[in-house]
Amino acid sequence: MRRLLLIVPLLLFLVLAGFFLQSLMTKEEGVTELELPSPLLNKPFPTFDLPSVIDGEPRITQADLKGPALVNIWATWCVACRVEHPVLNRLAAEGVVIYGVNYKDTNADAIKWLKDFHNPYQLNISDADGRLGLDLGVYGAPETYLIDANGVIRHKFIGVIDERVWDTDLGARYRALVEEAK
Amino acid sequence: MSRRLHWLVLGLLLMAGGVGAAVDTFEFSSEQERDRFYAIGSELRCPKCQNQNIADSDAPIAADLRQEVFRLLEDGRSDDEIVDYMVARYGEFVRYKPALNRDTAVLWFGPLAFLLVGVLAVVLLVRRRQRAVNESSDAGLSPQEQKRLDELLNKKSQDD
Numbered sequence: 001m002r003r004l005l006l007i008v009p010l011l012l013f014l015v016l017a018g019f020f021l022q023s024l025m026t027k028e029e030g031v032t033e034l035e036l037p038s039p040l041l042n043k044p045f046p047t048f049d050l051p052s053v054i055d056g057e058p059r060i061t062q063a064d065l066k067g068p069a070l071v072n073i074w075a076t077w078c079v080a081c082r083v084e085h086p087v088l089n090r091l092a093a094e095g096v097v098i099y100g101v102n103y104k105d106t107n108a109d110a111i112k113w114l115k116d117f118h119n120p121y122q123l124n125i126s127d128a129d130g131r132l133g134l135d136l137g138v139y140g141a142p143e144t145y146l147i148d149a150n151g152v153i154r155h156k157f158i159g160v161i162d163e164r165v166w167d168t169d170l171g172a173r174y175r176a177l178v179e180e181a182k
Numbered sequence: 183m184s185r186r187l188h189w190l191v192l193g194l195l196l197m198a199g200g201v202g203a204a205v206d207t208f209e210f211s212s213e214q215e216r217d218r219f220y221a222i223g224s225e226l227r228c229p230k231c232q233n234q235n236i237a238d239s240d241a242p243i244a245a246d247l248r249q250e251v252f253r254l255l256e257d258g259r260s261d262d263e264i265v266d267y268m269v270a271r272y273g274e275f276v277r278y279k280p281a282l283n284r285d286t287a288v289l290w291f292g293p294l295a296f297l298l299v300g301v302l303a304v305v306l307l308v309r310r311r312q313r314a315v316n317e318s319s320d321a322g323l324s325p326q327e328q329k330r331l332d333e334l335l336n337k338k339s340q341d342d
Contacts, residue, residue: 037275039269137271137273139243
C-alpha cells in the first residue's frame with residue numbers, strides 16, 4: 001500500500017503529460033493557430049440588414065440566405081482570402097451555394113476583386129463597418145459558416161478552405177446538410 | 183555611469199511601461215465610465231492575439247471590441263451585460279475571469295482541492311513522525327533500564 005502511494009505523483013505526471021501531448025498534436029494537425037469554438041453553433045444566423053457590394057442591388061437580410069450554404073467572410077486586404085478564392089470559384093462551379101460577406105472593406109475594392117478573380121458568391125453582403133462580423137464573432141478573415149436549410153449555423157471554419165479541407169471535412173458536412181434538406 | 187544617467191535610464195524604463203497599452207481617443211461622459219471601460223477592457227481577452235486583453239492589444243479586432251465596449255457603455259449597459267454580449271459572440275474564451283459553472287468548477291476549486299490534499303498530507307506525515315518518536319522513546323528502555331533511570335533521577339534530585 002505504501003509502495004503504491006509512492007507512484008501516485010508519477011501517475012499524475014503521466015496523465016498530465018498525456019493531456020498536454022494530446023492538445024499539442026491536435027493543434028499541429030489543424031491550422032496554425034488555436035481555433036475557438038463558436039458560441040453561435042446551432043443558433044440561427046444573426047439578423048442583419050445590409051447593402052449589397054454591388055450598386056443598385058437590393059439590401060440583403062438573413063432571410064435572403066437560403067441554406068444549405070456557405071457564408072464566407074472575406075476582404076480584399078486579407079491575403080489568405082486570395083489563396084482561398086480559386087477554391088471557392090471551383091466549388092461554386094460545382095454547384096455549392098456560397099454567400100459572401102465583404103468584411104471591413106470598400107465596395108470599390110471588392111467589385112474590382114470580383115471582376116478580376118471571378119465572383120463565386122450568390123449574394124455579396126457589404127459589411128463595411130464590421131457589425132455583422134462582430135455579431136458572428138469573426139476575428140480574422142477568412143472565416144466560413146455552414147448554414148442549414150433553416151438558416152441555422154451548423155459549423156464554423158476558420159482559415160483558408162483548400163482542396164484538402166474541403167475533401168476531408170467541409171465537403172462532407174455540406175453534403176450532409178444537402179441530404180438533410182431533402 | 184553618472185548618477186544623473188541612472189535617473190534618466192530609470193525614467194525611460196518607467197515611461198516604457200505605458201507604451202504597451204493601445205491608444206484610443208474615446209470621449210467618456212464621466213470619469214467613472216472611463217474606469218469601467220478600462221476594467222472591462224482588461225477583463226476581456228483578445229480573440230486574435232490570445233494572450234493579451236483587448237485594452238492592451240493593438241490588433242484591429244481588439245480595437246473593434248474596444249469600440250463596441252465603448253458604444254455599449256454609452257448605451258447604458260451594465261458591466262455584466264457587456265461581458266455577456268461579448269461571450270455570446272466570441273465564446274467563454276474572451277473572459278479572463280471565467281464564469282463559475284459546471285464546466286469551470288475544476289478551474290475554480292481545483293487549486294483549493296490541491297491545497298487541502300497538501301495540508302492533509304502534511305498533517306498525516308507530522309502525526310506519523312510524532313508517533314514514531316513517542317514509540318521509540320517509550321519502547322527504547324527495558325524495565326531494568328527504566329528502573330535505573332528513575333534511580334539516577336531520584337539521586338540527582340536528592341543531591342540538589
